Amino acid sequence: MEPRCHDFSRNVERALANRNLQAAISRTTGRFLEHRNAAVRSFPGDFEAAREAASRLKLATLRDLDIHLARFIDEAERRGAAVHIARDSAEARDISVRIAREEGIGLAVKSKSMATEEIGLNEALEAAGVEVVESDLGEYIIQLAGEPPSHLIAPAVHKTREEVARLFADKLGEPYTEEIPELVAIARRRLREKFLSAGMGISGANFLIAETGSIAIVSNEANARMATTLPRVHMVVASIEKVIPLMSDLPPMLRLLTRSATGQPISSYVSVLTGVRRPGDVEGPSKLHILLVDNGRSAILKGKYREMLKCIRCGACLNICPVYQTIGGHAYGWVYPGPMGSVLSPLLLGLREASALPDASSLCGACADVCPVKIPLPDLLLELRADARAQGHRTPAEVLGMKGFAAIMGRAGILEALERIGGVFSQLLFKDGKIPWLPFRLSGWTDRRDFPAPAVRPFRKVWKSKRGVLPWNR
Amino acid sequence: MEPLGNRDDLIRRVHAALHGHGETAHRPDPRASAPGPPESIEKRIDRFSEALRSAAGTVVAGNLYSVLPALCEGLRSEGVTALLVPEGDTAARELADALMPMGPFRLASTSELLHGNSPVTAGIQSSEFAIAESGTVVSTGRSGRTLLPGLVTDVHVAIVRPGILVDRMEDVLAALAADPPRTISFITGPSRTGDIEQTLTLGAHGPRAMIAVITETST
Numbered sequence: 001m002e003p004r005c006h007d008f009s010r011n012v013e014r015a016l017a018n019r020n021l022q023a024a025i026s027r028t029t030g031r032f033l034e035h036r037n038a039a040v041r042s043f044p045g046d047f048e049a050a051r052e053a054a055s056r057l058k059l060a061t062l063r064d065l066d067i068h069l070a071r072f073i074d075e076a077e078r079r080g081a082a083v084h085i086a087r088d089s090a091e092a093r094d095i096s097v098r099i100a101r102e103e104g105i106g107l108a109v110k111s112k113s114m115a116t117e118e119i120g121l122n123e124a125l126e127a128a129g130v131e132v133v134e135s136d137l138g139e140y141i142i143q144l145a146g147e148p149p150s151h152l153i154a155p156a157v158h159k160t161r162e163e164v165a166r167l168f169a170d171k172l173g174e175p176y177t178e179e180i181p182e183l184v185a186i187a188r189r190r191l192r193e194k195f196l197s198a199g200m201g202i203s204g205a206n207f208l209i210a211e212t213g214s215i216a217i218v219s220n221e222a223n224a225r226m227a228t229t230l231p232r233v234h235m236v237v238a239s240i241e242k243v244i245p246l247m248s249d250l251p252p253m254l255r256l257l258t259r260s261a262t263g264q265p266i267s268s269y270v271s272v273l274t275g276v277r278r279p280g281d282v283e284g285p286s287k288l289h290i291l292l293v294d295n296g297r298s299a300i301l302k303g304k305y306r307e308m309l310k311c312i313r314c315g316a317c318l319n320i321c322p323v324y325q326t327i328g329g330h331a332y333g334w335v336y337p338g339p340m341g342s343v344l345s346p347l348l349l350g351l352r353e354a355s356a357l358p359d360a361s362s363l364c365g366a367c368a369d370v371c372p373v374k375i376p377l378p379d380l381l382l383e384l385r386a387d388a389r390a391q392g393h394r395t396p397a398e399v400l401g402m403k404g405f406a407a408i409m410g411r412a413g414i415l416e417a418l419e420r421i422g423g424v425f426s427q428l429l430f431k432d433g434k435i436p437w438l439p440f441r442l443s444g445w446t447d448r449r450d451f452p453a454p455a456v457r458p459f460r461k462v463w464k465s466k467r468g469v470l471p472w473n474r
Numbered sequence: 475m476e477p478l479g480n481r482d483d484l485i486r487r488v489h490a491a492l493h494g495h496g497e498t499a500h501r502p503d504p505r506a507s508a509p510g511p512p513e514s515i516e517k518r519i520d521r522f523s524e525a526l527r528s529a530a531g532t533v534v535a536g537n538l539y540s541v542l543p544a545l546c547e548g549l550r551s552e553g554v555t556a557l558l559v560p561e562g563d564t565a566a567r568e569l570a571d572a573l574m575p576m577g578p579f580r581l582a583s584t585s586e587l588l589h590g591n592s593p594v595t596a597g598i599q600s601s602e603f604a605i606a607e608s609g610t611v612v613s614t615g616r617s618g619r620t621l622l623p624g625l626v627t628d629v630h631v632a633i634v635r636p637g638i639l640v641d642r643m644e645d646v647l648a649a650l651a652a653d654p655p656r657t658i659s660f661i662t663g664p665s666r667t668g669d670i671e672q673t674l675t676l677g678a679h680g681p682r683a684m685i686a687v688i689t690e691t692s693t
Contacts, residue, residue, distance in 0.1 A: 265528075
């Protein structure tokens with residue numbers, strides 16, 4: 001998918017104008033959060049300690065990532081997998097197309113994977129003549145609509161049932177129905193045929209287990225199980241930071257992942273897949289291709305943003321983010337939305353493309369509070385802002401504004417004069433303490449909200465008069 | 475097909491990014507955190523049942539003949555007319571044989587389910603493990619076992635012998651990690667989706683109902 005992060009402010013305009021979208025997003029995020037909070041309250045043991053342990057495990061794994069990756073590759077190959085390495089998206093697309101060609105694939109079914117969105121897999125395979133069908137219901141809906149996902153785990157949250165009904169009627173020729181169970185049944189029937197006739201199943205991986213070269217995948221619909229059981233070839237696309245060292249590391253990570261994502265103690269299905277079908281096995285693919293994608297991760301590993309690679313893609317930071325709740329996922333302009341996307345997208349795409357994203361945060365810190373692996377998202381956002389300025393990504397207005405601010409704050413006399421003038425204006429014009437309208441360049445603020453009027457009595461005056469009674473001066 | 479891309483290059487790149495290795499973090503023994511007193515089998519069954527029920531699963535328990543009426547009623551209410559039983563699964567076969575005249579149900583074949591218009595089918599299968607913490611049953615593809623009864627059917631009936639109940643997922647993985655089968659499938663309740671307007675709908679791609687039969691079997 002072509003990144004449109006540079007269009008962020010225009011994307012936001014569009015999102016803010018769409019009332020349906022906002023209603024859908026706030027309903028969904030609210031429900032996810034409710035479920036997540038209930039699951040945290042009923043966590044077996046100390047949730048905080050579990051977060052701390054998971055964070056440490058991921059950090060320790062990243063610190064020795066070369067060793068764990070090498071072990072994963074060796075173990076997977078020992079059990080019959082072909083492990084391919086892609087340095088960037090273009091190489092990943094090339095390799096995928098070559099795999100599909102070599103295996104003679106005409107139809108592939110996919111279960112949900114953000115890594116494949118990142119590298120633009122579907123478009124590449126389609127261009128090479130391979131039909132790719134998304135099998136997660138939400139992904140299937142947006143594939144029919146020709147849209148990217150707008151949430152990590154609920155990709156079609158922005159679609160109403162009426163829109164889905166219309167889509168199924170127009171694109172599939174199904175009778176129009178707004179009954180959700182019937183819509184689900186249509187997708188089940190349509191996709192069952194695809195599962196049974198596809199030559200290749202494509203999946204992502206929630207975790208790669210170095211000890212055994214295994215892949216762990218969670219799903220609720222069973223589409224991931226179908227896609228990895230029925231077709232004769234299985235292709236896994238995963239980024240390199242998904243590795244965990246041991247089989248025994250999996251359960252503690254899963255306990256956090258599913259609770260943080262949907263509030264479930266465990267997802268309906270967890271598959272741990274190791275190698276290919278063995279002699280005597282009656283099911284499972286006879287070919288397994290694992291495509292490990294770097295695409296900028298090794299560079300992230302190098303520096304101060306390493307902790308971002310702890311992310312397990314639960315989506316909790318999206319749900320709790322006041323910015324995401326208002327603008328939804330598409331406004332972020334690429335595959336990763338919300339706070340995690342505002343950090344990861346600039347790191348993967350560069351600040352020239354995505355410098356607006358780290359600015360789209362009030363730094364309230366809620367994302368860091370819910371993150372199951374304790375990624376310090378607000379700190380990383382701030383670091384990115386500083387990097388963006390250091391690289392010269394700033395507007396003339398911003399430069400001018402900052403210079404003006406510095407000039408005023410550096411001179412007590414001017415500041416006091418301005419405070420007085422502001423106070424008089426407030427007293428005369430803005431008695432309720434709000435400025436409802438500002439001219440031209442500043443109207444961007446007042447179009448949707450009031451600007452606070454200057455205080456009638458400036459803070460510094462209040463401070464002076466109260467000084468004697470402040471508790472710490474007693 | 476030969477692996478594509480440069481493996482050594484990746485490992486070198488990652489190694490260089492790490493500026494040497496840190497101290498390997500202290501890793502607590504996963505078992506050490508949960509010593510716990512030994513648990514009675516009844517308690518474990520209760521935990522399993524409660525967890526599975528809250529994942530929209532159904533639990534029936536008792537000896538084979540006492541569970542039959544409830545099970546049969548459950549299958550009928552889902553409109554089941556056929557049963558899928560894996561070859562060589564004697565406990566599943568025994569249960570199916572007892573159920574068939576009551577339905578009446580007939581046996582379905584795998585190929586019938588995979589091709590053409592299949593009847594509404596319940597897949598019956600003996601679970602290899604069951605996990606009390608999460609109400610999960612575990613099936614694997616070991617030694618010729620099939621996973622289809624819990625995958626392509628409309629109703630999944632999982633037979634759980636009390637002896638296979640373990641405390642946590644760790645116990646299952648520990649038992650299988652030395653030589654993991656191609657597929658380990660952890661199943662907790664029916665297939666579900668919330669992808670349209672966050673409305674929970676059962677039976678997305680897999681079974682729309684899941685029934686655990688906790689019973690002592692001869693095998």
